[in-house]
Structure formats: C-alpha cells, structure tokens
Amino acid sequence: xxxxxxxxxxxxxxxxxxxxxxxxxxxxxxxxxxxxxxxxxxxxxxxxxxxxxxxxxxxxxxxxxxxxxxxxxxxxxxxxxxxxxxxxxxxxxxxxxxxxxxxxxxxxxxxxxxxxxxxxxxxxxxxxxxxxxxxxxxxxxxxxxxxxxxxxxxxxxxxxxxxxxxxxxxxxxxxx
Numbered sequence: 001x002x003x004x005x006x007x008x009x010x011x012x013x014x015x016x017x018x019x020x021x022x023x024x025x026x027x028x029x030x031x032x033x034x035x036x037x038x039x040x041x042x043x044x045x046x047x048x049x050x051x052x053x054x055x056x057x058x059x060x061x062x063x064x065x066x067x068x069x070x071x072x073x074x075x076x077x078x079x080x081x082x083x084x085x086x087x088x089x090x091x092x093x094x095x096x097x098x099x100x101x102x103x104x105x106x107x108x109x110x111x112x113x114x115x116x117x118x119x120x121x122x123x124x125x126x127x128x129x130x131x132x133x134x135x136x137x138x139x140x141x142x143x144x145x146x147x148x149x150x151x152x153x154x155x156x157x158x159x160x161x162x163x164x165x166x167x168x169x170x171x172x173x174x175x176x
Contacts, residue, residue, distance in 0.1 A: 005038065008045045023086060030085045035068045036078035 005024040009015065031038050040061055047057035062070070 005042075008041060011045075023089060026085055026089045027082055030082070032078060032081065035065055035070050037075055037082055038078075040065050040070065040075055 005027055006021060009020055009024055027038065043064065044054075044057050044061040047060055048054060052060065062072075062075070065075075
C-alpha cells in the first residue's frame with residue numbers, strides 16, 4: 001500500500017496512537033477486495049502529500065479510480081461499510097471497557113464499602129466490650145468485697161463454733 005492507513009489517519013490531530021493502530025488494524029483486516037474507499041483514501045492522501053489541495057486531490061483520485069470501475073455510489077457505500085466495521089469495534093471496545101470497569105473499579109468500590117461497614121461493626125463491638133470492661137471493674141470489686149465478707153463471716157462463725165465445742169470439751173473434762 002502506498003500510504004498505510006495508520007499514516008493517513010494519524011494525520012488527524014490529537015489521536016491516541018494505540019487506539020489508531022487498533023482501529024486501522026480492524027479496517028485493514030476487513031478490507032474489501034478491489035478498489036474501494038480504502039484505496040481511494042490512500043490515493044487521495046498520496047496526492048495531498050504532493051501538495052495538491054484537498055478538493056483537487058479528491059477529483060483527481062476519483063478520475064483515476066473511475067477508470068477502474070469505482071462509482072460515487074460504490075465509494076459512499078464502501079465508506080459506510082468501513083464505518084460499520086469501526087462501529088463493531090467500538091461495541092467490542094465498550095464491552096471490554098465495561099468489563100474492566102466492573103473488574104477494576106466497581107468491584108473495588110464494593111470491597112471498600114464492605115470494609116467500611118466491617119470497621120463500623122468492629123467499632124460498635126469494641127465500644128460494647130469496653131463498656132463491659134468498664135462495668136466489670138465495679139462488679140469485680142463488689143465480688144471481691146462479698147467474698148471477703150463471706151470469708152470473714154465464715155472465719156468468725158468457725159471460731160465461735162470451734163470455741164463453743166472446745167469450751168464444752170473443757171467442761172466435760174472438768175465436770176465429768
């Protein structure tokens with residue numbers, strides 16, 4: 001091909017090189033046999049590259065192409081065909097883009113939302129447990145006091161009963 005499609009379309013300002021190459025590859029892959037829009041575009045660009053103004057380049061390329069059977073109708077029809085090729089590629093790109101968005105963004109956003117919810121649940125659980133810890137201090141002191149009181153009461157009662165029994169034993173020895 002005298003002018004590659006990449007060269008022709010890369011003359012359009014501000015195009016992404018990777019996207020241009022991808023779309024041009026699809027056009028080349030689906031290039032119809034014979035002289036059609038693609039070959040016409042290449043011929044026209046060759047004339048523009050020789051510093052011919054665009055209207056003259058279009059007329060000159062068409063004059064030559066018409067000798068090979070290209071009509072205005074076929075030129076427009078094949079240009080529409082290549083637009084459909086590009087639309088199909090855009091559809092596939094949009095689908096892939098949607099999948100990437102789901103995989104790399106939406107699912108990560110859902111993960112973050114779940115993590116935030118989990119943190120909130122843990123904060124609530126920590127608060128509840130801290131309240132239990134705080135309340136346990138008073139309960140522990142009360143339990144210690146109750147146990148100590150029970151211990152003192154038991155020891156006092158034990159001593160009193162033991163002394164009573166010892167006193168009875170002494171009385172038995174004395175009076176019997």
